[in-house]
Amino acid sequence: MFLVNLGGEGEVQGALNQQGPWVLGPGWVSSQTGRTLAELYADGHRFLICPNNVIALPDACVDEVVTNSVPIDVNTWLGPGVQSSEIRRILKVGGKWYHDGNIRWTKP
Amino acid sequence: MDQTVATFAALLTTDAPLTPADVQRRASNLLPILVARSGMHWLALPEPPNGTGEKLVVGIASWSAHDLSLLDELNAFAESHPGIRIGVFDVDRVGGEFERFIPGIGPVFHSPIVGRWSGGVVVEKGTGHDGRQILNRLLAQLSAAA
Numbered sequence: 542m543f544l545v546n547l548g549g550e551g552e553v554q555g556a557l558n559q560q561g562p563w564v565l566g567p568g569w570v571s572s573q574t575g576r577t578l579a580e581l582y583a584d585g586h587r588f589l590i591c592p593n594n595v596i597a598l599p600d601a602c603v604d605e606v607v608t609n610s611v612p613i614d615v616n617t618w619l620g621p622g623v624q625s626s627e628i629r630r631i632l633k634v635g636g637k638w639y640h641d642g643n644i645r646w647t648k649p
Numbered sequence: 650m651d652q653t654v655a656t657f658a659a660l661l662t663t664d665a666p667l668t669p670a671d672v673q674r675r676a677s678n679l680l681p682i683l684v685a686r687s688g689m690h691w692l693a694l695p696e697p698p699n700g701t702g703e704k705l706v707v708g709i710a711s712w713s714a715h716d717l718s719l720l721d722e723l724n725a726f727a728e729s730h731p732g733i734r735i736g737v738f739d740v741d742r743v744g745g746e747f748e749r750f751i752p753g754i755g756p757v758f759h760s761p762i763v764g765r766w767s768g769g770v771v772v773e774k775g776t777g778h779d780g781r782q783i784l785n786r787l788l789a790q791l792s793a794a795a
Contacts, residue, residue: 563758572759573715575778610713614670617710618745618757625670640669641661641714 542604545631547593547623548611550574551586556607559589559596563619594621596631603631606638613640657683657720660711677711677739684737688727689720692738695749700769704734706750707784708762711739716760719784726788733791 542555549558550571563569564578571581582588591597612622628638629648638646660676660683667675684691692706707723709716720737727735738750740760747754751764751774759777763784766772775783 566756566758568756569758570778572777575782608669610710610715612710612712612741613668613673615673615712615741617741618747622712625668641663643663645663645669 543602544605544607545589545598545603546607546609547596547628548608551581551584552609553607557587557589559591559593561593561619562590564588564590592621594624594627596624596627598631600630601633601636604633604636606632606636608638608640610641657717657724658714660717661714673712676717677741680711680739684720687724688731689724689735689737692736692750693742696736702732702734702768704736704766705784705787706736706738706764706766707780708738708740708743708747708750708760710741710760712741713760719761719781722788723784726792730791 544553544556545559546553546556547559549556549560550573551558552573570577576584578588589597606628608623608628614625615622628646632638632648634648636648637644657680660679661672663672681691681693696706705723709720711717723735727733740747740757740762743750747757747762751762752771754762754764754774754776757776761780761784762776763780764771764774765783765787773783773787
């Protein structure tokens with residue numbers, strides 16, 4: 542199963558964690574654990590670095606998308622938040638979007 | 650305002666058929682009202698240094714369940730320690746001008762954004778994980794001292 546955590550920091554087991562390009566800048570650490578990107582990678586977590594509004598994945602390739610405590614469809618001081626249009630695009634038919642622990646959408 | 654919203658964490662309660670974006674917009678709109686009804690103070694603009702006493706300024710994201718739970722903890726503390734002023738602002742309402750609220754805060758990648766004043770001077774500041782550590786340590790110290 543292909544599981545993607547948009548805005549993820551490794552808190553979801555087995556997920557590909559997407560983060561914006563700002564994580565590559567100096568000073569970024571995980572909001573929950575304080576670990577650097579290199580430390581999280583060394584822990585075995587995998588990351589996809591791309592803008593929230595241009596997720597670098599093909600259409601209809603993801604079984605489940607997870608979003609936890611991230612901004613949806615708004616701009617923040619860091620730029621565009623997670624875009625529901627991108628979630629709809631990358632999910633397979635029948636794929637599910639879980640937000641803050643609740644299933645919020647299944648792709649028809 | 651929805652009278653059933655009794656805690657900050659409840660601002661993000663899922664209500665079908667609202668989308669996650671709708672729920673977050675609602676939380677953003679209700680946050681200032683709920684802060685104004687709490688033991689904390691809403692900061693639409695930065696406050697001038699007050700010169701004396703202890704003050705906390707905390708910038709939170711209304712879309713973050715972690716931050717809203719933190720506000721519930723801070724509010725419980727504020728209600729039992731009225732001598733310490735706790736100001737709250739929404740990180741998405743200040744145009745990224747965090748330095749105006751907490752001088753010297755530096756680059757911000759995560760909320761919460763935390764500044765602690767003592768005697769009119771910023772004595773501690775941090776964001777994200779560091780900000781939470783500051784608050785947790787401070788609340789434990791002050792609670793033990795009370």
